[in-house]
Amino acid sequence: MRFTREQREFAVAVREFCDAECKxxxxxxxLTDGGTLANSTVILDKFAGLGWLAVSLPEEYGGGGAGMVEECIFLEESARGLAPITGYSTGLTAAQTYLRYGTEDQKHTIVGNMAAGKLEAIALSEPGAGSDLGGVRIKAELVDDHYVVNGQKTWISAAHVAEHILLLARTDSSGNKHQGLTLFMVPTDAPGLQIHEIKTMEARTCNDLYFTDVAVPVSAVVGTPNQAWRHLMRGLSVERLIIATMALGAAQRSLDDVIA
Ligand SMILES: Cc1cc2nc3c(=O)[nH]c(=O)nc-3n(C[C@H](O)[C@H](O)[C@H](O)COP(=O)(O)OP(=O)(O)OC[C@H]3O[C@@H](n4cnc5c(N)ncnc54)[C@H](O)[C@@H]3O)c2cc1C
Structure with a gap:
């Protein structure tokens, strides 16, 4: 494919920014407190000020209104430039699902947060449910006008610095394993939610989440109750593009460093 002049200029602008700020x-x-932080609020704020965050998300909700090509240019160049903003891509994945199935309020909140440099997380995986998400066991039980969530999630990127978690939970166990799943938008400061670091070799990224009687209002459901399997497939297909683009930027950086 051929890039437009604006797209080439955008790539150069992101590259020059990273060269100036993170080289x-x-x-x-x-920026990262000696390599311990995966996300720099200084860099996120500057990117937000330049209007480069949420560049592909709809303008009507506070995004940049451009396309996935511009988003991929931003992700590739910022990964190549080692900009410490790893949590941004997680929110971008979550945003796909909110935009397709969320309420107007949810869309405004998530896209507005993303554009302002705030982070959003997505919690699907559990100790017994990774590649096969049909194994999700965390339970959300409808009690009067709210759900009560109990259980564990694991490997959740950026949950400790995010505003919300897009949570996948089981709301009905009577059907097959892909039925009875529901998505919720849960604030990270919800009472009863504990977020613990999973220590790895890299700066803090992943977390274990423990839900103990976390009350979530019915208005926090994203999409249709018990239809989450269908809803999720959209967000996850865009995630593959996002990860591939960032990997390309990182590979380019490795090559640059070897040649330098
Ligand atoms: C750095 C990092 C960040 C992450 N961030 C998030 C996040 O933000 N949110 C979130 O929800 N999750 C997150 N995850 C979890 C990630 O999505 C899971 O690790 C992934 O889905 C795989 O699940 P698993 O680790 O349980 O491995 P498993 O599903 O147990 O798979 C282990 C191995 O078995 C293979 N395998 C599995 N099933 C089959 C099969 N049927 N046939 C053949 N081979 C098979 C897999 O390919 C893999 O090689 C993150 C993980 C990492 C490492």
Whole structure:
């Protein structure tokens, strides 16, 4: 495919920004508290100020109104430039599902947050449910006008710095394993939700989440109750593009460093 002049200029602008702000180890150490933070609020704020975050999300909800090509240019160049904003891509995945199935309020909140440099998380995986999400066991039980959530999620990226979690939970166990699943928009400061770091070799990224009688209003359901399997497939297909684009940027950076 051929890029337009604007798209090529956008790539150069992101590259020059990263060269100016994150090129040296000393700069990145300052931004990430010695490599312990995966996301720099300084860089997120600057990207937000430039209007580069949520560039592909609809303008009517506060996004940039461009397309996935522009988003991929941003993701590839910011990964190549080692900009510490790894949580941004997680929110971008979650946003696909909110935009397709969420309420107007949910769309405004999520896209507005993304554009402002705030992070959003998505919680699907559990100790017994990874590749096969049909194994999800965390339970959300409808009690009067709200759901009560109990159970565990694991490997949840950026949950400790996110505003909300797009939570996949089981609301009905009577059908087959892909039925009876529902998505919820849960604030990360909800009473009863504990977020614990999973220590890895990299800066803090993944978390275990423990839900103990977390009350979630019916208005926090994203899409149709018990239809989450169908809803999720859209967000996850875009996630593959997002991860591939960032991997391309990281590979390009490795090559640049080897040649330099
Ligand atoms: C850095 C990181 C960040 C993550 N962030 C998030 C997040 O933000 N939110 C979230 O919900 N999850 C997240 N995850 C979890 C991730 O989605 C899961 O790790 C992934 O779905 C795989 O699940 P699993 O680890 O349980 O592995 P398993 O499903 O147990 O798979 C283990 C291995 O078995 C293979 N395998 C599985 N089933 C089959 C089969 N039927 N046939 C053949 N081979 C098979 C797999 O390919 C894999 O190689 C993250 C994981 C990592 C490592």
């Amino acid at each position: 040296t180890l000393q700069q990145r150490d300052l």
